[in-house]
Amino acid sequence: MISSSIFNDLVARIAEAGRSLALGTQATAGDPLALCENLLSGKGEATGLAIAEQVFDAYGGLDPEGRRTFFRQISERFSVDDAALEKAVEVWRAEGSSAARALHFASEPRSQELIRRLNRAPGGTKALVGMRADLLDAVREDETLQPLDIDFQHLLASWFNRGFLELRRIDWSTPAAILEKIIAYEAVHEIAGWEDLRRRVAAPDRRLYGFFHPALVDDPLIFVEVALTAAVPDAIQPILTEDREPLEPNKATTATFYSISNCQKGLRNISFGNFLIKQVVEELRREFDGLTTFATLSPVPGLRRWAEQETETEDGLLANEQRDLVAKLNGDDPEIADDEVLSLAAVYLLHAKGRRGGALDPVARFHLGNGARLERINVAADLSGRGRANAWGMMVNYLYDLKSIEKNHEAYANDGSIAASTAVQRLAKSRKRSSAHV
Amino acid sequence: MISSSIFNDLVARIAEAGRSLALGTQATAGDPLALCENLLSGKGEATGLAIAEQVFDAYGGLDPEGRRTFFRQISERFSVDDAALEKAVEVWRAEGSSAARALHFASEPRSQELIRRLNRAPGGTKALVGMRADLLDAVREDETLQPLDIDFQHLLASWFNRGFLELRRIDWSTPAAILEKIIAYEAVHEIAGWEDLRRRVAAPDRRLYGFFHPALVDDPLIFVEVALTAAVPDAIQPILTEDREPLEPNKATTATFYSISNCQKGLRNISFGNFLIKQVVEELRREFDGLTTFATLSPVPGLRRWAEQETETEDGLLANEQRDLVAKLNGDDPEIADDEVLSLAAVYLLHAKGRRGGALDPVARFHLGNGARLERINVAADLSGRGRANAWGMMVNYLYDLKSIEKNHEAYANDGSIAASTAVQRLAKSRKRSSAHV
Amino acid sequence: MISSSIFNDLVARIAEAGRSLALGTQATAGDPLALCENLLSGKGEATGLAIAEQVFDAYGGLDPEGRRTFFRQISERFSVDDAALEKAVEVWRAEGSSAARALHFASEPRSQELIRRLNRAPGGTKALVGMRADLLDAVREDETLQPLDIDFQHLLASWFNRGFLELRRIDWSTPAAILEKIIAYEAVHEIAGWEDLRRRVAAPDRRLYGFFHPALVDDPLIFVEVALTAAVPDAIQPILTEDREPLEPNKATTATFYSISNCQKGLRNISFGNFLIKQVVEELRREFDGLTTFATLSPVPGLRRWAEQETETEDGLLANEQRDLVAKLNGDDPEIADDEVLSLAAVYLLHAKGRRGGALDPVARFHLGNGARLERINVAADLSGRGRANAWGMMVNYLYDLKSIEKNHEAYANDGSIAASTAVQRLAKSRKRSSAHV
């Protein structure tokens, strides 16, 4: 491979050549919008890499307000060509479906081609991912930018197609520059420093795998942490503790996915987790004959917020007793029976629905959508601040059973029905019966 | 990186799991169209990689006729959703340009999403490039497949974006498996075997560079062969000969691009050559301070065919004398003055236009489109069978002068005006004057 | 790793610094002996790499006669320090065995330290291996150089200790620069070119493994070619032929070592083959469960010469009939019974002894010394010119049976007894009986 520094040099030289040429080009130096116009014009074909680089430079110099303005301008200036679209619609009216594809290309906003040309610059993909992270912030303040975000998402989804991703194991022979990012990106159970990281990647019964993309060298997209265990674990602390005897991995029967973190904000809504888990399952099966069970130990991030909101409404899912339970839990009342708490969580996980009909809990939605089964709910499983704040310390095991993944996925996708173990179903049912009594 | 064999194993297992599940799935085994339906359905999300793999397997088992049928079915079955499009057009009529983007996505043919999902399979990109090579053949027999080809081209162009390509030098430390492909792919001056290849990649005054894509491991997309020389060469034989004293590369003043070959038929019309030449120029500048001139030694593939056609028309570009010249050349008359021959070629290169207004000669079109200048025409430059058959042995030097590349490119792109040296201009002019006399 | 070109630059700079310093140094430029004196003096410690490099440069400029002179001078000038040795012997006489080690170090010839210091130069090991190849030639003309060769052999044997060797598989992804060497080094069954090489390294049922040393980058020390087969083969032609259907390697039961080549003349008498074969056996066992038999298909290089010499002596191992057989074989008489020929070879292999008591045949000596068993002799097994010239076309299978390797080796090492199959033993015996009759 020829180093990117060399390549940057190329860009700099061509850029220089370009600059010294014409007043027109000089006038645009530093004005990202004018540079984008150039990039989409004929000039862009001759010295496109240099101009794209200049766009990123100019953009990098803008403050958040300047960036929002830039996005708005892009959005307006490089939208669909109305005249061309009008004409394509007429042809389609006349010629029917054979002209539909022409209509499709005629209606492509110019912003898409702009993004494609920006991507040609060295480091362009990384810069675009960063740009989209800004755009997501900007969209929250200005909804009219959403269509532009759809363009970014559309192209990034295409470029980060599963076929281009590479699975890598992260361990103690991994460069520090990548490990440092793992520490920074871990979003579920914070990594307390290098010693903690070492325990998670270098112990014989621990694994960490990530997806990487060739254009984002040494920067993971997503990673998953795995504990090889003798049984499906019911709490996170024994997994993360410093003082433990590692299990000889050939004696493990169970691989527990205890943390999954997305790394790139700019790739939001582009999903890798499903592919990652399934490929890691296969890696582990190949390496360790004794593994028979693949499960998660997952947080329940939305439980407590949901339960508290439920207590404020009459026609929710909760019975009166359960409303009282919420108060007791918040008061840390020691007299609470585990079963009651578990039932509360089971109702939430099986019956609380989001806007689009799926499970309300985002982690449940992810694993159920992947075809996993809701296997077990555990009390006192995560006693960290976050664990208590989100779910009074509860965690969930989702089971990945290859034989039923497709069936579960389809059932969930078609009518939202959730695969759950008999135990979890009973917890939810018994509770509903009792509420029905009331 | 985790080996693809492992990954194939994963796919096989999941596929197996999938197959053993439901009669529905079993019924589709081997039927690529039904598998494509599955892939686009909900099933595709749970066990998509396995289904995509099955599609490629089933496709691989088809003969050319079966493949054409498959393309036709895909084309019809996975076209634009007319109802959705109809509705989107109505909304766009009502709401104006804010709804244009929705119209764009509504008019996307389902074949595009199909291609994206096929790409997820291990080896998917390579398989899709191969599939498109078949499709290009099929299009020649059945024009109705052209829209489907546009989908392939659109997505492949996006995936083979310059930002994802990696420049590599090919030399004698390159694996034999890649070198073997270089021998097979060389399309301009055939490589006669390993010894010939060795001369082209391992001599101190020779270089070979290619672009590679991460998804096509060890399979080049395009490569260029370079000779470091003391002057711009006027013939190919001294470059390729076995018996020559290599030039000490630090004494070279000129880098001559004497062969450029596209390697992947399935990537036709997706252009890399422009980027390749410009990056190689920069690599060489960095490595060798003494290089001041970057030029090509290029064939003129269309000259003879064009000249012979011209002799059959009255209102062409040729004067009577020149028509006689064509006959003399074909008769190998030894009495022909070089200047006359050169003028004939100059008229062709400067004045013969293709359908879209650019140069008729495809090699000229490529280099002029890149911003190069038509510098010199050489007689007796390629006396091989092909060189004589195409251009009575003539070859051309195009000059890549970084300072004028952008200007040349724009002039050519805007009004088709061709940058040429005074000498070449004079050759064409003198001839035109004389034809005007007649 | 920091490239050796950088390192060469270092050496050049220091050398320059050194040169410009003192008249003394300048005077020695180009005189390898004077440079060697410097290298062993105090100067050598400050700027030793540069001086060592200069020695190799100066040596490289010598013709064969000059090199012999150089070796003679080294031999005389850098021999054992007699005075020091005398003194050490006295001390040892006085103090006894506690002073033996001091005597050992006192008796070390200075040439050994010279060789160690030469080895410090970049590329020094490679240059020393080349120097010893020259020395071996020189020894044949001048026996007084043998002690110097012993110094080289002693140190090279230490540096090429098994612990420093790396086993690599050579296949079609290996750099051409290495493959080219394999073609050149193959000493048993010539490789006819790249296509022949491809058949030997890239077919699914063929393997080629070599030992490499870190200081001889990309230059093998020894390599072995392996065919995976369904039975122990009785001829070489079916293995090397172009027209054959490769065996699915998982169906192979037998790994046949059909060629072993030492690559570095300068490492003569430093033995790697034993370790190579045994490690390759283990590699293959790991990769292919079905392999149960490990054997060779080996030439019998000394058979014919021995037999012809035997016919000239009365008191040899051959009976009269066998003497006649030799004549018939040389006359290519078609009426010869296989059994007679095989018996002749069996007598040679089992009973013809070399000077040190081992088998006379060098290939037999190697495999028997490794603990292999003489399993089978094959007629019409190598009908190439060399095969006929050496052994009337016969070849031998030696069997590597891990369970008996140690026992066989010890028996052979202790009293020269040769492990052989019953069949081979019977062949030799029956013949001896019949000769006894006469």
Added chain:
Amino acid sequence: MISSSIFNDLVARIAEAGRSLALGTQATAGDPLALCENLLSGKGEATGLAIAEQVFDAYGGLDPEGRRTFFRQISERFSVDDAALEKAVEVWRAEGSSAARALHFASEPRSQELIRRLNRAPGGTKALVGMRADLLDAVREDETLQPLDIDFQHLLASWFNRGFLELRRIDWSTPAAILEKIIAYEAVHEIAGWEDLRRRVAAPDRRLYGFFHPALVDDPLIFVEVALTAAVPDAIQPILTEDREPLEPNKATTATFYSISNCQKGLRNISFGNFLIKQVVEELRREFDGLTTFATLSPVPGLRRWAEQETETEDGLLANEQRDLVAKLNGDDPEIADDEVLSLAAVYLLHAKGRRGGALDPVARFHLGNGARLERINVAADLSGRGRANAWGMMVNYLYDLKSIEKNHEAYANDGSIAASTAVQRLAKSRKRSSAHV
């Protein structure tokens, strides 16, 4: 490369094969001495790797006392063969110097061949380095083991010849497993953790280089830390501090070697530092044109101990005033003039001699032996506990001036004369004059 785990498997299998063979072998299992006998016997040639591995295993199971016993047994059992030596001496008496080499080989203790055979095992070199570390401890308690240590040192020095070492830059892309060792091995200015390490390897004006040996994968032998600075620094704190603005490295004029650490106790007395510094100088010169000065910032570990001992003797190097000064320094008297302190150090560095005539201070001995010049002494340069305890906070700059390295080295080697700047010389002289007064 074929993984060592595979290789270990080989060894295990052969070992197993070996074990199951003969009672003789079984009897020796676990007895390292008996195993060593086997290894040196004929058995060792057939199954040597396995036996060597068993020796290391058995040795690994011994406690320190057991290891000392083992060394003693080795020492006695595998010493020089007295009879052979006696005979060789006789021959040498008779034949003169031509038989000296034979005497040399005859006097080689068998322990050397034992060590060579142990080295053949996978991981053997690493294990031998570890064994020698133990041996060094054992020698301190039992001087009779010293000869055995000389054998180890002799062979390790040969195997860790400069020609086999590889220079690597250590930076933030280095695997954590290596970085962790850097933290552990740093012997001069302790690395306080990963953040401290990051500052030393990843800041643009910092470099860390180490020597590696192919047989000690990922385990450095020695490393040096470098600061790129605008002047020769006079204190360590500004280099190590967290709060500093890095210098743009292209603006640096000076490369300061501020820490050199040997990593392998088992390689004691085998010297790499000289080669390391010189190669790093060249690396840096190549990378940064602006560098003109190469210097160290070094501790003076022996100053205080020496000065305190001097105060107890009448006929030392110190004048009365200076004896008082030592007391004042120990009392931390604030009224001390820098010049007096500097003179004290200058006397120590220039005039205090070790047993063999070189500088008494080990760090001075190392740099002066390399040909460096004693350039400057700095007060208040290292105010850490160790800096105060060793040298009342003083540090020294040694200057590596390529042009005078050889001259300095020779002068120092020949007659112990120390290259020092005029300033340092004056400091020492002025002081001596004043002592002369007294």
